[in-house]
Amino acid sequence: xxxxxxxxxxxxxxxxxxxxxxxxxxxxxxxxxxxxxxxxxxxxxxxxxxxxxxxxxxxxxxxxxxxxxxxxxxxxxxxxxxxxxxxxxxxxxxxxxxxxxxxxxxxxxxxxxxxxxxxxxxxxxxxxxxxxxxxxxxxxxxxxxxxxxxxxxxxxxxxxxxxxxxxxxxxxxxxxxxxxxxxxxxxxxxxxxxxxxxxxxxxxxxxxxxxxxxxxxxxxxxxxxxxxxxxxxxxxxxxxxxxxxxxxxxxxxxxxxxxxxxxxxxxxxxxxxxxxxxxxxxxxxxxxxxxxxxxxxxxxxxxxxxxxxxxxxxxxxxxxxxxxxxxxxxxxxxxxxxxxxxxxxxxxxxxxxxxxxxxxxxxxxxxxxxxxxxxxxxxxxxxxxxxxxxxxxxxxxxxxxxxxxxxxxxxxxxxxxxxxxxxxxxxxxxxxxxxxxxxxxxxxxxxxxxxxxxxxxxxxxxxxxxxxxxxxxxxxxxxxxxxxxxxxxxxxxxxxxxxxxxxxxxxxxxxxxxxxxxxxxxxxxxxxxxxxxxxxxxxxxxxxx
Amino acid sequence: xxxxxxxxxxxxxxxxxxxxxxxxxxxxxxxxxxxxxx
Numbered sequence: 165x166x167x168x169x170x171x172x173x174x175x176x177x178x179x180x181x182x183x184x185x186x187x188x189x190x191x192x193x194x195x196x197x198x199x200x201x202x203x204x205x206x207x208x209x210x211x212x213x214x215x216x217x218x219x220x221x222x223x224x225x226x227x228x229x230x231x232x233x234x235x236x237x238x239x240x241x242x243x244x245x246x247x248x249x250x251x252x253x254x255x256x257x258x259x260x261x262x263x264x265x266x267x268x269x270x271x272x273x274x275x276x277x278x279x280x281x282x283x284x285x286x287x288x289x290x291x292x293x294x295x296x297x298x299x300x301x302x303x304x305x306x307x308x309x310x311x312x313x314x315x316x317x318x319x320x321x322x323x324x325x326x327x328x329x330x331x332x333x334x335x336x337x338x339x340x341x342x343x344x345x346x347x348x349x350x351x352x353x354x355x356x357x358x359x360x361x362x363x364x365x366x367x368x369x370x371x372x373x374x375x376x377x378x379x380x381x382x383x384x385x386x387x388x389x390x391x392x393x394x395x396x397x398x399x400x401x402x403x404x405x406x407x408x409x410x411x412x413x414x415x416x417x418x419x420x421x422x423x424x425x426x427x428x429x430x431x432x433x434x435x436x437x438x439x440x441x442x443x444x445x446x447x448x449x450x451x452x453x454x455x456x457x458x459x460x461x462x463x464x465x466x467x468x469x470x471x472x473x474x475x476x477x478x479x480x481x482x483x484x485x486x487x488x489x490x491x492x493x494x495x496x497x498x499x500x501x502x503x504x505x506x507x508x509x510x511x512x513x514x515x516x517x518x519x520x521x522x523x524x525x526x527x528x529x530x531x532x533x534x535x536x537x538x539x540x541x542x543x544x545x546x547x548x549x550x551x552x553x554x555x556x557x558x559x560x561x562x563x564x565x566x567x568x569x570x571x572x573x574x575x576x577x578x579x580x581x582x583x584x585x586x587x588x589x590x591x592x593x594x595x596x597x598x599x600x601x602x603x604x605x606x607x608x609x610x611x612x613x614x615x616x617x618x619x620x621x622x623x624x625x626x627x628x629x630x631x632x633x634x635x636x637x638x639x640x641x642x643x644x645x646x647x648x649x650x651x652x653x654x655x656x657x658x659x660x661x662x663x664x665x666x667x668x669x670x671x672x673x674x675x676x677x678x679x680x681x682x683x684x685x686x687x688x689x690x691x692x693x694x695x696x697x698x699x700x701x702x703x704x705x706x707x708x709x
Numbered sequence: 710x711x712x713x714x715x716x717x718x719x720x721x722x723x724x725x726x727x728x729x730x731x732x733x734x735x736x737x738x739x740x741x742x743x744x745x746x747x
Contacts, residue, residue, distance in 0.1 A: 479735075483734060484738060490743060589735050596728070597728055601724070604721060
């Protein structure tokens, strides 16, 4: 028996160079079905289309008149949620660009260290390409940040006045760190290969720390909007400090600052890792010479491992973050866990589950040939079991806890017996264990043997890496939206409302935010790919990878 | 035992410790701190 191309098909259990495309179709079908069920069934039955402005209308009546908008509402001609859509688009797109630095800086540092320890050229080449990529895209991230500030001032003047005043000092630190950050990364790229190893490491550490503290500075503001440092805003005397120092510390170092900060770093590392994999797969397809194919195959695998590493850390930080919100802003916790925004958490955890499944499929398919050659059927079976168990865990995780009411404990709601949080905690733990063991097996058991295989990338593993790249970015902007909508209808929780009352409901409705996500992802990925085409190193024919 | 093998064992120990921390964190927050689902 032969195939259409005249080749003999592989016997069962043997290696198929195309890989098992059915697994990829299964992942895409699961994603499509999940989103359809979420939007057509779960969101309507959990009150996801009902605005928080309406649900919390009584709370809004108690807002301090000092913080009601004094200026006329600035329309943007995009409907009642137009202003929120503007902010969502510009800030979520900004996150995608800013995360290049927040996550990329640590991965770049790892490449520098690996390069000098191992003397393998590929680490240096990828590191230098990444440095240039981030140098060029620094301006895109900064542009969206500046646009966000302008939009806040124009569309929410009272909030901007209060917020920028409270956070003047952290914002000044952030502004200065913009300069320090680009100084480090630009110097690192420019001096690459021209200075000593110690200087490379110094510049890499300086870059990573400057972006870490820059994010920390802005996170004082971002976290303070959800868990403000006081019940109201009380100003003091004119001077360097607009309110007593201890009050400032309450606002800046508010209860959700640290969990948000660490969660953001882990999410950014995961995002950047999966993005490397995505771009590597496009370069793999784009290049025809074997050395380039080997190089980009390796880069994809390197990216997936970093993506997975960042992914398995996030749930630990996430549950710490959720507990901080539960303890300090209980109503916001109810909004996103037992209320009308719970669908967003389902979407986020659904993507996380699918990412672990996709990464498992990537390793099943990518290491298939090597494992057959080595006779390690045990590891093949373990990888397969991981994908199946991760799929089952994901099925538990995407279960809605209830249906038929805006809040979980409203009278008449149907409680889903599969949607208990206890089951979900166990299911998340299972995903963490699977992700961690995949990293361990690939790095520690197969390390040293993988180099024989670069360039021998099956179509299925190629597609799995692409899917991981898209999901790894999408999950980041879903997380941003979760935090924004947890706060709705407030800008500073229970202090400064979103101006306009019931005429301008928030958060951005589910179908509109979906369009915003698509625009943000489409724009960012187009920029990433075209930039990567000019910043990436490709091995010459005569070079060995 | 070679240095490389020792490093590999050490990394497996790190992975095991990480999984242990994950179990502890989820037990601590998920089962004792966050509200019961019922």
